[in-house]
Amino acid sequence: MSPLYKEKPEYLAYQEIYALENPQTGKMKHYLKGVTRLDNLAWMFKLASPVLISTSRPITDDHTSSLDLKLAKAMAKDKKLVTYDAACDSPRVYVRAYYGSRRWDLSINQVSL
Numbered sequence: 001m002s003p004l005y006k007e008k009p010e011y012l013a014y015q016e017i018y019a020l021e022n023p024q025t026g027k028m029k030h031y032l033k034g035v036t037r038l039d040n041l042a043w044m045f046k047l048a049s050p051v052l053i054s055t056s057r058p059i060t061d062d063h064t065s066s067l068d069l070k071l072a073k074a075m076a077k078d079k080k081l082v083t084y085d086a087a088c089d090s091p092r093v094y095v096r097a098y099y100g101s102r103r104w105d106l107s108i109n110q111v112s113l
Contacts, residue, residue, distance in 0.1 A: 007037070009037045009038070009039070010038075011037075011038040011039075011041060011104075012032070012035055012036065012037060012038065013035070013036045013038055014032040014033065014034055014035045014036070015033050015034025015035075016032070016033040016034060017030060017031070017032055017033075018030070018031055018033065019031070041099070041104065041105075041106050041107070042106060042107055042109070044099050044106055045097045045099075045106045045109045048099060052099055052100050053097060053098070053099060053106075054097070054098045054103065055095040055096065055097050055098070055109075055111065056068075056095050056096040056097075056098075057095070058081075058082070058093035058094065058095055058113075059072040059081060059093065059094040059095060059096070059108070060081060061081070068096055068108065071107075071108045072094035072108050075094065075108060075110070076094065081093065081094055085112055088112045090112045090113050091112070091113050092110050092111065092112050092113070093110070093111060093113060094108055094109070094110050094111075095108070095109060095110075095111055096108055096109075097109045097111075
Protein backbone atom coordinates (compact mmCIF):
# COMPACT_ATOMS: atom_id res chain seq x y z
CA MET A 1 0.00 0.00 0.00
CA SER A 2 1.28 3.46 -0.89
CA PRO A 3 2.12 6.00 1.82
CA LEU A 4 -0.01 8.47 -0.19
CA TYR A 5 -3.12 6.46 0.74
CA LYS A 6 -3.64 8.38 3.99
CA GLU A 7 -2.10 11.73 2.96
CA LYS A 8 -4.62 12.67 0.25
CA PRO A 9 -2.44 15.26 -1.53
CA GLU A 10 -4.09 17.94 -3.64
CA TYR A 11 -2.53 16.74 -6.92
CA LEU A 12 -1.31 13.36 -8.16
CA ALA A 13 0.22 12.13 -11.38
CA TYR A 14 -0.37 8.50 -12.26
CA GLN A 15 0.41 6.03 -14.99
CA GLU A 16 -2.73 3.92 -14.92
CA ILE A 17 -6.06 3.39 -13.14
CA TYR A 18 -7.36 -0.14 -12.87
CA ALA A 19 -10.16 -1.94 -11.00
CA LEU A 20 -10.37 -5.34 -9.38
CA GLU A 21 -13.55 -7.11 -8.40
CA ASN A 22 -13.90 -8.66 -4.95
CA PRO A 23 -15.03 -12.28 -5.61
CA GLN A 24 -17.13 -12.48 -2.42
CA THR A 25 -18.97 -9.15 -2.68
CA GLY A 26 -18.77 -8.42 -6.40
CA LYS A 27 -17.75 -4.84 -5.62
CA MET A 28 -15.07 -3.14 -7.67
CA LYS A 29 -12.06 -1.59 -5.96
CA HIS A 30 -10.06 0.99 -7.92
CA TYR A 31 -6.28 1.38 -7.79
CA LEU A 32 -3.71 3.79 -9.21
CA LYS A 33 -0.44 2.51 -10.65
CA GLY A 34 2.76 4.59 -10.81
CA VAL A 35 1.52 7.33 -8.46
CA THR A 36 3.55 10.46 -7.74
CA ARG A 37 2.59 13.31 -5.45
CA LEU A 38 2.81 16.83 -6.94
CA ASP A 39 3.43 19.51 -4.33
CA ASN A 40 4.08 22.47 -6.57
CA LEU A 41 2.58 22.99 -10.01
CA ALA A 42 4.56 26.12 -10.89
CA TRP A 43 6.84 24.13 -13.23
CA MET A 44 3.84 23.29 -15.41
CA PHE A 45 3.57 26.92 -16.50
CA LYS A 46 6.98 26.71 -18.17
CA LEU A 47 6.69 23.21 -19.63
CA ALA A 48 3.03 22.81 -20.62
CA SER A 49 1.68 23.47 -24.09
CA PRO A 50 0.50 27.09 -24.48
CA VAL A 51 -2.81 25.67 -25.69
CA LEU A 52 -3.46 24.32 -22.18
CA ILE A 53 -2.39 27.44 -20.27
CA SER A 54 -4.68 30.41 -19.62
CA THR A 55 -3.90 33.52 -17.60
CA SER A 56 -5.69 36.29 -15.79
CA ARG A 57 -5.39 39.91 -16.81
CA PRO A 58 -2.14 41.52 -15.62
CA ILE A 59 -2.04 42.08 -11.87
CA THR A 60 -2.23 45.81 -11.15
CA ASP A 61 -2.73 47.98 -8.09
CA ASP A 62 -6.28 48.90 -9.02
CA HIS A 63 -7.99 45.89 -10.66
CA THR A 64 -6.79 42.84 -8.76
CA SER A 65 -7.71 40.86 -5.67
CA SER A 66 -5.70 41.91 -2.64
CA LEU A 67 -4.21 38.41 -2.22
CA ASP A 68 -2.93 38.29 -5.83
CA LEU A 69 -1.54 41.80 -5.46
CA LYS A 70 0.32 40.88 -2.25
CA LEU A 71 1.74 37.71 -3.83
CA ALA A 72 2.88 39.54 -6.97
CA LYS A 73 4.52 42.33 -4.98
CA ALA A 74 6.30 39.76 -2.80
CA MET A 75 7.69 38.11 -5.94
CA ALA A 76 8.57 41.38 -7.72
CA LYS A 77 12.01 42.90 -7.46
CA ASP A 78 11.83 46.48 -6.19
CA LYS A 79 8.04 45.95 -5.82
CA LYS A 80 7.52 46.86 -9.51
CA LEU A 81 4.63 44.94 -11.07
CA VAL A 82 5.57 45.92 -14.62
CA THR A 83 9.15 45.69 -15.85
CA TYR A 84 10.82 45.88 -19.24
CA ASP A 85 12.66 42.88 -20.69
CA ALA A 86 15.27 44.18 -23.15
CA ALA A 87 16.02 40.69 -24.49
CA CYS A 88 12.40 40.24 -25.61
CA ASP A 89 11.81 43.96 -26.21
CA SER A 90 8.53 43.74 -24.29
CA PRO A 91 7.03 44.54 -20.91
CA ARG A 92 6.79 41.78 -18.30
CA VAL A 93 3.79 41.58 -16.00
CA TYR A 94 2.52 39.26 -13.28
CA VAL A 95 -0.56 37.10 -13.97
CA ARG A 96 -2.33 34.22 -12.28
CA ALA A 97 -1.92 31.14 -14.48
CA TYR A 98 -4.30 28.21 -14.94
CA TYR A 99 -3.88 24.81 -16.56
CA GLY A 100 -6.38 22.90 -18.67
CA SER A 101 -10.12 23.06 -19.10
CA ARG A 102 -10.65 22.72 -15.35
CA ARG A 103 -8.40 25.73 -14.76
CA TRP A 104 -6.06 24.22 -12.17
CA ASP A 105 -4.38 27.10 -10.40
CA LEU A 106 -0.65 27.38 -11.13
CA SER A 107 -0.20 30.45 -8.91
CA ILE A 108 1.36 33.78 -9.88
CA ASN A 109 3.86 33.90 -12.77
CA GLN A 110 5.67 36.63 -14.65
CA VAL A 111 5.09 36.74 -18.42
CA SER A 112 6.07 38.89 -21.38
CA LEU A 113 3.28 40.64 -23.20
